[in-house]
Amino acid sequence: MPYIITSDCTACGQCVEACPIGAISVGEPIYVIGEECVDFEFCQIECDDDAIVLKSEED
Numbered sequence: 001m002p003y004i005i006t007s008d009c010t011a012c013g014q015c016v017e018a019c020p021i022g023a024i025s026v027g028e029p030i031y032v033i034g035e036e037c038v039d040f041e042f043c044q045i046e047c048d049d050d051a052i053v054l055k056s057e058e059d
């Protein structure tokens with residue numbers, strides 16, 4: 001699970017369709033990336049709120 005969604009997420013849903021393997025789903029209260037994430041990076045590019053970061057960059 002290389003990418004995670006931070007609390008900056010506004011739950012807009014833009015990233016969901018960007019993921020070719022459907023790894024992003026609606027969470028409570030923000031969206032979540034599942035363990036199946038294989039680091040395509042498409043979701044991070046799609047997110048206008050910069051809410052998707054590499055797990056290793058989370059602080």
Ligand code: SF4
Nearest residue numbers: 009010012013015047
């Ligand atoms: S695109 Fe960004 S702000 Fe929108 S649901 Fe995904 S992570 Fe949240």
